[in-house]
Amino acid sequence: MRPSFxxxxxxxxxxxxxxxxxxxxVARELxxxxxxxxxxxxxxxxxxxxTEAYRGHDDPASHAYRGPTRRNIVMFGEPGHAYxxxxxxxxxxxxVTTERLGKPGAVxxxxxxxxxxxxxxxxxxxxxxxxxxxxxxAKLTQAFDITGALxxxxxxxxxxxxxxxxxxxQSFEIKSTGRxxxxxxxxxxxxxxxxxxxxxxxx
DNA sequence: CTAAAGATGTCCT
DNA sequence: GGACATCTTTAGA
Numbered sequence: 001m002r003p004s005f006x007x008x009x010x011x012x013x014x015x016x017x018x019x020x021x022x023x024x025x026v027a028r029e030l031x032x033x034x035x036x037x038x039x040x041x042x043x044x045x046x047x048x049x050x051t052e053a054y055r056g057h058d059d060p061a062s063h064a065y066r067g068p069t070r071r072n073i074v075m076f077g078e079p080g081h082a083y084x085x086x087x088x089x090x091x092x093x094x095x096v097t098t099e100r101l102g103k104p105g106a107v108x109x110x111x112x113x114x115x116x117x118x119x120x121x122x123x124x125x126x127x128x129x130x131x132x133x134x135x136x137x138a139k140l141t142q143a144f145d146i147t148g149a150l151x152x153x154x155x156x157x158x159x160x161x162x163x164x165x166x167x168x169x170q171s172f173e174i175k176s177t178g179r180x181x182x183x184x185x186x187x188x189x190x191x192x193x194x195x196x197x198x199x200x201x202x203x
Numbered sequence: 204c205t206a207a208a209g210a211t212g213t214c215c216t
Numbered sequence: 217g218g219a220c221a222t223c224t225t226t227a228g229a
Contacts, residue, residue: 052221061221063214071213088222089211095221108221138222181221 009034009045009116013155013162019079023098023105027053028192030096031174034164035112037144044117044144046134047166048109049197052179053190054095056104061182064104074152075104082161084141084151091138094146096155096163110137110180110191112144113199136201172197 014033019026030051037044054062056075063072063085074083075097083095083106099105112134114121121133121143134140141147146161155162173195178187180201193200 054221063221066215069214085221086212087220089213091222093221110221136222142223179221 008167009036010164010167011158013158013164014080016078016080016156019096019098019155020100021079021098023055023107024053024190026096026098026105027051027107027190028174028176030107030109030163031192031194032166032169032172034115034166035109035144035161036164037117037146037161038159039120039145042117042120044120045115046112046140046144047115047199048111048163049113050109050111050191050193050200052108052110052192054106054108056099059188061179061188062104062106064106068104072104075106077101077152079105080154080156082146082150082153082155084146084148084153086148087138092141092147093137094141094144094150108137109140111135111193111199111201112140113197114143131198135199 030048033048035046056064064075068076078101079098081097083097084092094109095106097106114133122128125133125143134143153161175193175195176189177191179191
């Protein structure tokens with residue numbers, strides 16, 4: 001067994017400064033980065049290929065639009081934390097917080113291309129089709145074993161759940177579109193994905 | 204292949 | 217009570 005992640009995956013989490021600041025910028029720059037989930041018994045990792053930006057009082061589609069609640073309070077805290085919420089009565093979704101303390105913002109991680117721990121992901125997802133492991137926000141949390149227990153988790157600590165640079169960066173084009181599954185704020189082109197990537201969610 | 208229905212916590216009116 | 221940052225299964229073209 002390898003002691004760590006394997007040669008190709010960095011162990012250094014992105015710093016707080018990466019997350020602090022404009023939410024839309026963070027959403028774009030997260031494409032191509034690597035999401036890492038460390039469990040006692042396994043490590044999973046995948047390249048982020050699809051994101052959506054959710055801002056604050058100026059974004060009616062954002063959970064933070066109407067001010068803080070018990071669910072969304074993490075969005076109002078320090079950047080660089082996980083905001084994990086439960087939706088549709090059965091699914092979790094993973095966001096990373098942005099902006100600065102007191103100013104809400106978050107980026108929804110919608111899809112990832114599995115790199116490592118694929119066998120474990122297949123188990124959690126109950127499917128052998130690799131393209132279906134994390135091509136949607138709730139599929140991704142299922143594949144990476146992310147639940148509400150990780151809500152508020154500090155992504156800069158390098159434990160349990162964090163994001164790193166891709167050691168083998170590839171050039172890609174970024175495509176931006178309207179966000180998915182919402183009513184208000186549809187027209188804002190704040191969904192970003194890697195053009196042509198097979199692991200982007202459908203629709 | 205597309206379309207519809209069902210599961211159901213949290214927040215809002 | 218109703219909407220929702222979703223996914224799966226089933227039914228039908």
